Amino acid sequence: MNPSWRSRSRPLRAAALGLGAALALSACGDADDGDTITFIAAEYSSDTEPYWQELIADFEEANPGMSVDLQVVNWDDIDQHVTTLVQNRQQPDVLNLNKFAGFAADGLLRPAEDVVSAEVRDDFLPGFADNSVYEGTQYGLPFIASTRLFFYNTDLFDEAGLDGPPRTWDEVADYAEQISELGAVGYGLPLGPEEAQAEFQMWINGNGGHWTDSDGNWAINSEENVETLEFLAGMVDDGLTQPNPATTNRADMFNAFAQGDVGMLNGAVFLPGVIEDQNPDLNYDIAPIPGNEGHEPSTLGVQDYLMAFDNPGNEEAVNAFLDFVYDTDNYTEFLSTERFLPATDSASEAMTSDAELAPFIEALPEARFFPTTRPEWTEVDGAVKQEIGTAVQDAEPREVLDRLQQRASGE
Amino acid sequence: MRPSATTTGRVPAGRARPRRTARLEPLLWLGPALLLIGGIVLWPVVEMVLTSLREISRTGVPRGWAGADNFSALLDHPELVPVIGRTIVWVAGIVAVTVALSLGLAQLLHARFPGRRLVRWALIVPWAASLVMTAIVWRWMLSYFYGITNRVLTDLGVIDSPRDWLGDPTIALLWMMWVGVFVSLPFTTYVLLAGLQTVPDEVHEAARVDGASRWRTYWSVVFPLLKPALLVATVINVINVFNSFPIIWAMTRGGPGNATDTTTTFMYKLAFVDQSVGQSAAMAVVNFLMVVVMVLLYLRAVRWKEIG
Numbered sequence: 268m269n270p271s272w273r274s275r276s277r278p279l280r281a282a283a284l285g286l287g288a289a290l291a292l293s294a295c296g297d298a299d300d301g302d303t304i305t306f307i308a309a310e311y312s313s314d315t316e317p318y319w320q321e322l323i324a325d326f327e328e329a330n331p332g333m334s335v336d337l338q339v340v341n342w343d344d345i346d347q348h349v350t351t352l353v354q355n356r357q358q359p360d361v362l363n364l365n366k367f368a369g370f371a372a373d374g375l376l377r378p379a380e381d382v383v384s385a386e387v388r389d390d391f392l393p394g395f396a397d398n399s400v401y402e403g404t405q406y407g408l409p410f411i412a413s414t415r416l417f418f419y420n421t422d423l424f425d426e427a428g429l430d431g432p433p434r435t436w437d438e439v440a441d442y443a444e445q446i447s448e449l450g451a452v453g454y455g456l457p458l459g460p461e462e463a464q465a466e467f468q469m470w471i472n473g474n475g476g477h478w479t480d481s482d483g484n485w486a487i488n489s490e491e492n493v494e495t496l497e498f499l500a501g502m503v504d505d506g507l508t509q510p511n512p513a514t515t516n517r518a519d520m521f522n523a524f525a526q527g528d529v530g531m532l533n534g535a536v537f538l539p540g541v542i543e544d545q546n547p548d549l550n551y552d553i554a555p556i557p558g559n560e561g562h563e564p565s566t567l568g569v570q571d572y573l574m575a576f577d578n579p580g581n582e583e584a585v586n587a588f589l590d591f592v593y594d595t596d597n598y599t600e601f602l603s604t605e606r607f608l609p610a611t612d613s614a615s616e617a618m619t620s621d622a623e624l625a626p627f628i629e630a631l632p633e634a635r636f637f638p639t640t641r642p643e644w645t646e647v648d649g650a651v652k653q654e655i656g657t658a659v660q661d662a663e664p665r666e667v668l669d670r671l672q673q674r675a676s677g678e
Numbered sequence: 679m680r681p682s683a684t685t686t687g688r689v690p691a692g693r694a695r696p697r698r699t700a701r702l703e704p705l706l707w708l709g710p711a712l713l714l715i716g717g718i719v720l721w722p723v724v725e726m727v728l729t730s731l732r733e734i735s736r737t738g739v740p741r742g743w744a745g746a747d748n749f750s751a752l753l754d755h756p757e758l759v760p761v762i763g764r765t766i767v768w769v770a771g772i773v774a775v776t777v778a779l780s781l782g783l784a785q786l787l788h789a790r791f792p793g794r795r796l797v798r799w800a801l802i803v804p805w806a807a808s809l810v811m812t813a814i815v816w817r818w819m820l821s822y823f824y825g826i827t828n829r830v831l832t833d834l835g836v837i838d839s840p841r842d843w844l845g846d847p848t849i850a851l852l853w854m855m856w857v858g859v860f861v862s863l864p865f866t867t868y869v870l871l872a873g874l875q876t877v878p879d880e881v882h883e884a885a886r887v888d889g890a891s892r893w894r895t896y897w898s899v900v901f902p903l904l905k906p907a908l909l910v911a912t913v914i915n916v917i918n919v920f921n922s923f924p925i926i927w928a929m930t931r932g933g934p935g936n937a938t939d940t941t942t943t944f945m946y947k948l949a950f951v952d953q954s955v956g957q958s959a960a961m962a963v964v965n966f967l968m969v970v971v972m973v974l975l976y977l978r979a980v981r982w983k984e985i986g
Contacts, residue, residue, distance in 0.1 A: 353738035354955065369737040369953075460931055460951075509822065510843025513934030523823050573946040613871045649951040657935040670756075 302359035304584045305336045307352075309345050309571070310606045311411075312537075318604055328593045333584045346645075361588065365639070367399065367407035367572045367669045372642035375576055381585055382575040387593045390611040395570055398636050406638075406658040407572035408589065409610035411602065414630045415469060415567045417557060418534035420527060421550045423451055427530075432554035434564075436473065436498060439531065443507035444487050446530035455524060455532035456499065456508040458656035461516035464648050467655050468637065472565040473558035478638045478675075479649070485675040487647070488668035490502055496655075496664035498559075503659045513656025525549060533567075536627050537606045565658055568634025570610065588667055647675045666671045723966065730959035738955060748960040755957075757936040757944070764851070765920065765940040773915045777908065778864050783863065784870035805864035813928035815940040816857050820844050820929075847937035850930050854938065857925050860919070866911045873907025874900070913976040917969060941965050 308319055316339040323335045337358075340348050345364065352358050358375060379399070381389060388396075390460055399407030419432055427445040443453025457466055468520050471477060474490030486492075502508055509515055509523075521538055523529050525545040530625050536556035542549050573592065575585045590596065595613045602609055602618065607617045608628055618624065638644050650671055658667035702946065705712075733744035752758060773830040787798055819826050822842035831837045844850045877900055923942050926932055932939035932947060939947065945965060949958030 333859070344952075350738040350950065350953070350955065354734065354740070369735070373735050373737050373739045375737065375739070460933055509842070511822070511842040511934070514842070514845040514850075514930065515822075519821075519823065526823075528823060642736065646953045649953055653947070654935050654950055656933070660934065662935070667894065 270509055276404075283595040302332050302584050303336060303655070304581050304588060305338070306361040306363075307338045307340060307345070307349065307359040307586070308504055309365070310339045310341045311607075314604050317337055318601055322374065322592070322601075325597075326588060330584075330587055330592070333587060335584075335588055346649075349380065358578065360577045360578055361601055362573065362574050362576065363410060364574070365569070365571045365614045365637075366645055366648070367574045367643045368401045368640050368642045369576065370576070371404075371406040376398050376406040377575045377577045377582075377585075379408055383408060383589050384586075387590060389610075390593070390613055392610055392612060392615070394632075395610045398570055398640060399572060401640055402643070407574055409570055410591075411571045411605070411607040412610050412636050413536045413569045413607055415465065415533050415535055415569075415628045416555045416626060416630060417555065418524065418538060418551055419522070419531045419554065420451075420529065421447060421552050422527065423530045432552065433531070436559045440505075440507055443502065443530060444505070447507055450528040452505040452509045452523065452529045453525075454502065454528040455515075455520040456503070456522040456659070457515045457517040457532075458512040458659060459514050459516035459519070459654045460656075461518060462607055462652075463655045464637065464651045465569065466517070466533060466634070467651060469556055469567045470499060472567065472635050473556060473562055474498075475559075475562050477635065479641075485643070485647075485672060487675055488665065488672040492668055493665050495559075496658050496668065500664055506657040510661065513660050514538075524660065526552075532569035536608065536624065539623060540606055556629070563626050564633075566630040566634045568631060568636045570636055570639065573637075602606045643675050643677070647671065650674050680733050709813055713883070716748065726959055726966065727960050730956065730963045731961075732956055734955040736953040737802055742957055748956040748965075751954075752948075752957050752964070757939070761936060761939050764938070765774075765942075768851070768855060768858070768940050769916055769919045771855050772862060772919045773912060774917060775855075776859045776862040777912055777947050780863055780866035781904075781908075781910070783867040784874055787867065787871050788874045801864050801867060804861050809861060809924040809929050811858060812861055812926045816853070817844065817929045820853060838951040844930050847934060851938050854925055854929050857929070858919060858922060861925075866915060866966045869914075870904065873904045876907075877903045885894045909979045912974075913972065913979055917972050917976070920969065920972065941968075 275425055306319075308315065308321075310316065316337075319339065327334050349358075349364065349594050351372075351374065353370075359665075362370075363561060367376065388405075391399075395409035395412065396405060399409055401407075402501065416607050417432060423446050424430075424442075424447055427442070429442050429445060433439045439454060445453075447453040457463070464639045467555065468478070471492045474491045476486075476489050476495060478485065478487055480486040480489065499512075501510055509520075509529075519536075520529065521534065521541050522531055522539070524532055524534070524546065525542045527546065527549055534553070542551065549600050556566055558564050574590065584618065594612065595611075595617060598611065599609070599614045599617045601607075602614060603621070606624070608620055615628070619628070637648070654662075654667055654671065658664040701905055730747065731743060733741040733747065769915050783801070787794065788803070801843040816826070820843040821838060822828070822845065825840075827843065828837075828840040832840065841849075843853055880900055881903070882895065885899050890898065895951070920940075921942055922940070922944075923946065926938060926940060927944045927946070930938045932943040936944060936947070941961065942965065945958050948961055949955050
């Protein structure tokens with residue numbers, strides 16, 4: 268359509284090649300001395316990069332001769348970035364990501380006991396440590412946690428004459444109908460590719476379902492899950508949600524909630540910050556995530572990891588750096604900068620006084636996590652993000668879930 | 679040492695030498711370009727084909743040869759046929775509309791009127807602006823919650839409630855094709871304008887003398903002379919639209935599901951959403967072959983022009 272795309276991309280490609288060659292060369296250099304390590308961090312917010320830069324400066328000052336090459340990559344690109352590096356055998360020394368099992372299954376990681384001191388290991392909250400194990404060995408280092416809670420706009424609730432948060436799915440649907448009559452979105456359902464897997468899990472957990480059954484086999488197409496999707500598709504059909512959940516991303520939904528356009532949604536720890544930024548006058552409240560009749564409320568716990576790649580010669584610097592990261596002062600500073608929940612005992616104690624985080628910390632013991640200990644999760648996660656939204660619009664819920672189950676179990 | 683000693687010893691061989699270096703001389707000049715072509719074009723192609731024949735783990739670790747497994751998995755993919763069909767609609771639709779509109783625009787810019795230079799410059803803007811930027815601006819204009827399109831159309835009474843333009847696959851595809859047309863117009867118009875300028879005045883005069891109407895002059899005289907320019911514009915557009923990634927990626931990411939994917943975005947998603955690098959490389963090989971066919975058609979078209 269426009270020939271400049273091609274001509275423009277050529278010099279760019281050449282530059283990329285040059286850069287790649289330079290990186291490859293510098294990577295070779297690192298392997299030799301082992302005192303320079305590469306660290307790829309996910310970008311949680313605009314504060315992430317300054318935080319790591321400062322921490323690394325302190326680390327390098329405290330450990331003369333060691334240095335850390337930092338790359339902060341945004342969530343949209345990080346999977347692709349890391350896959351490309353692994354494919355070219357240029358994996359980083361330390362990585363911060365929301366999954367680890369695939370790397371462990373490919374034998375790329377070093378076990379936790381070889382990379383952090385016993386003191387740090389004993390400090391991890393047991394639930395998080397259990398969730399970092401692949402085939403009996405802990406490879407992931409629990410880094411941050413986050414839980415989700417139900418947010419509702421109290422002004423819209425008052426206007427519709429509703430009192431208090433809904434406790435069951437039927438109440439959610441009923442309230443959503445009354446709110447949508449006011450011209451707002453009743454329930455905000457973000458099943459777009461950004462975080463569809465999270466929204467979906469919160470709903471299936473509320474119906475007693477999960478990604479796996481009690482024996483640990485994949486059970487994405489269980490009856491509970493089919494029923495859940497059918498319920499959601501019904502809400503969409505009845506106009507109780509925004510019109511096109513399959514393409515609505517979480518960020519769009521959070522913004523719309525902050526603007527007062529949405530009655531209810533499942534929000535994250537950082538949603539109050541978004542509201543504070545955009546519309547501090549919004550009146551809202553937080554409640555447990557409602558479940559289907561007869562099911563307890565549950566919440567989604569999200570856990571991200573640090574992990575150390577088994578690159579020869581990097582042990583000393585990697586271990587020193589990771590112990591430095593988990594130093595209680597350094598670690599709590601990261602958590603309070605980014606508004607995340609702690610994955611260690613000492614940081615939990617240090618942060619109990621934080622009133623804004625309190626309801627999320629309280630929900631943590633009941634939280635259910637993504638099946639990140641399974642190597643297939645990487646693939647399932649990608650497929651769910653793309654396809655689950657179609658099941659509440661045009662596609663048949665059961666067929667979509669059958670396909671995902673097939674993907675997961677490899678049959 | 680020895681070969682040089684023997685060559686200097688023999689007079690005829692010594693005389694042959696400068697001729698051989700002379701024959702090699704062009705290589706010296708071509709060398710850097712050949713190296714670049716080899717490194718930037720050929721090497722990635724080889725690498726792509728090799729990858730398509732390998733089994734690669736989810737995290738990117740090569741696990742050995744896979745034979746044709748990646749290709750058969752790709753052919754079994756339920757979305758492959760719809761995606762290819764959509765790609766054809768995408769390419770044919772954008773190119774046809776672009777060329778039709780550009781014919782008119784080129785005619786307009788060829789005419790003399792005050793401010794023509796300004797209009798010619800203005801037409802370059804969509805071409806000069808970054809594609810991703812253009813696509814993102816359109817995405818925001820079409821946004822369900824904040825988009826200006828909904829505001830304008832509801833105020834005008836065309837629609838009675840806001841629509842999620844990019845949420846419905848068919849409508850989203852039409853909007854994206856419009857953006858595709860929008861960014862393709864400048865190049866196409868300029869190629870056709872250049873074509874128009876090669877039509878000699880004598881031809882127009884002769885047609886006038888023969889008493890041909892304006893339409894008749896256009897269709898029977900100007901249009902046939904535009905054919906070479908038209909052909910070049912069409913083929914280059916076909917290749918570019920086929921390879922177009924940024925518009926779709928910035929506006930819908932090929933979603934919902936794969937409902938607005940073309941083979942180009944589908945290939946990307948196979949690798950980085952489905953974590954199936956091998957299958958994605960197989961798709962890349964298929965895409966590459968299709969582009970090669972189009973390039974061959976282009977080369978034929980260009981030669982046809984020279985002969986014509």
